[in-house]
Amino acid sequence: MKREELRDLGLSDEQVSKVMGMHSAELNDVRANLQDATSERDQLKKQLEDNDNELTKLRDSAKDNETLQKQLDDLQGKFDQSKQDSENTIKTLKLNNAVDLSIAKSHARNTKAVKALIDMDKVKMTDDGLSGLDDQLSSLQESDSYLFEDQHNDTSNSTHKGNPSGGNGEGTDDRAAFKAALGLKD
Template sequence: MNRDTLQKFGLSDEQVNQVMAEHGKDLEKSKAVESELEQVKQQNTELTSQITDRDKQLKDLSGKAGDDEELQSQIKALQEQNKQSKTDYEANIATLKRDGAIELALREAQAKNPKAVKALLNGDIISVDDSGVHGLKEQLEQLKESDSYLFNIEPEPKPGLKITPSGNPGGGVNAEKNIADMSLEEMTAEYQKNPALFG
């Protein structure tokens, strides 16, 4: 989106400035979300590395412990805790990725109140993987149809009223004169002659 494109749509300089200001705000929000997501990815890498190191240390310790049952028991408990921590962490990362993707999609869909729209989404069927976000686009499209007031959607321009005469072209509306070009008096006169043409 740039100023030239907006001016081609017939917007005034003031309107263009307002649209560009709003667009700038949206870009800043998107950059903030991307930055947060990047931090989460970095933390994920670091924590995954830490968990791998711990598992290796526990395995080494287990080999050194030999037959000491109490020590073996403690090691197994720590290994289980590590597995659970890793599972919980991966679940949290998946939730953060999904929430970030939803926030971004709501901005792109121009939701007036992202929190309200998010409450209407079924989060259980939304998932994020390396190939993208699944189960979100369809829900947003349905909401745009059923609850369009929740989104900043510009209505499509309605075509102008065009009435074409039917029946006998020699009688009724002057076929050479377009109704849109008639004055009110001419339209009234034509309506009085043949009201069916205007119905």
């Protein structure tokens, strides 16, 4: 979304600034979620690495002691489970961040509202990207179009009634409808 595109739609500089502010706020939320997930993933990887190193040291030092060997085997089992849980958490974080990004790219007005309507059991992460999300987003765009920004790039057939500044009173209904569509107050 560019300022020039919004100006071409007939928005004033103030309206363009408000729209860009809302768009930036939504993108900042997505970026913050991605940064949090990346930090959490890195922390989990470091924790797994430390646990693995500790288990290796213990195993090397306790080869002859049966009790210690049993404890090590128990710890290894717990470590393996912890590693599996961490990998599952990382997969879930990657999937959620990819879904959030795709929803934002679909020009959703509210990412959280759209995500609440997505059946995440049908969305899978593959080598080619996400599967099962595009169909759901397309369906939502048809059934609940109010959740998404209008994406009409062809402004060549646009007509505006009256003075866009509203000086003579003509076109004020169009302007009020446009503000209402953007969620702006008079």
